[in-house]
Amino acid sequence: MSIEQTKVSIVIPVYRAENTLERCLASVFAQTHSNLEVILIDDGSPDRSPEICDSYAQKDERIRVIHQSNTGVGAARNAGMSVMSGAYLFFLDADDYIVPETITVLVNRAEKTGADITIGNLRESGGRGLVRESPPYSRESILSEQQAIAQVRYELFYNPGYGVTAWNKLYRAGFLEEHGIAFENRRLLCEDRVFNTRCFIHRPRIELVNRYTYVYCIDASTITRSKIDNPVEKSLxxxxxxxxxxxxxxxxxxxxxLFTWFVFGQINQCARNFAIHSERPFKDIKAFLQQYRENDLVRRCLEEIGSGKHMEGISRTSWKRYARGLSRLLSRGAYTKASMILWLRFKVIEHR
Incomplete structure (x- = not known):
């Protein structure tokens, strides 16, 4: 089979996306790789999104629509994965879009190297027209034997465009099937990172492509910019x-x-969300920290970071100091100081 004949399944969860879905789908139909299966999962969307999905399905036989009650993005992706028939799988959020060569570029690299996961580079587009590009990858491949190196592991899961998200990656369907890899059906924070960890522990061959293949659009309506309900429950x-x-x-x-830094990462995720959405961010951050730290696993991880453990893969001295200092404050119950640091940090980031 030629590369052009290789079938790729694109899974797109859809919820409250009536303003962005047509842009997203237009980018899919502009792909230079034509052998596509497009699976739209209407996750109980209350706006016009379901009608838009059905309208496009009537125009193009490559589109399949699944309508279901609202269960969250992880369960929606699982629904798409359960019916896909492509040799490769690509996740795309309905808020975002891809460039015309995205699938061609990723499939070409995957087929030439036998990669299990192929990752392109990323552009972020802001609501005011601001564009930020993730830095070029410093390597082309991450082989199984390299995945034990601390720096590679940290880069893989905490640098933009690597293992943080499920989108902007071409997954070999056979790899996911072989290892029974899927998303959690329950709602939780950082579900993409959990999914990618499930991939990573099976030592996939990972290829990195220094081409911008995905445009992540940030505005007030996107999922990542919406308020997190029940943050303690979802974090735990x-x-x-x-x-x-x-x-x-x-x-x-x-x-x-990886587990320790994942636990620490939940703190930053929730603090940033409070800084954006809460009317009383300092108080909400403090309340979250107090409840989150009550968990034994969380407490242990904070103590390890505070003592300087798991720092080998981190090159930025400023991040080491921040993580270690914040963990020490939380370990001794200094919630007021820790909350102030987090609030100020994300207040500055959001106003850049």
């Missing part, structure tokens, strides 16, 4: 899901660093 559910993923593969010890 994510911690539990990550631990279960590592335990199931008997790899908790060798991936202790």
């Amino acid at each position: 559910s994510a911690v539990e899901a990550m631990k279960d993923a590592l335990d199931a593969n008997q790899s908790a010890d060798e991936n202790e660093d």
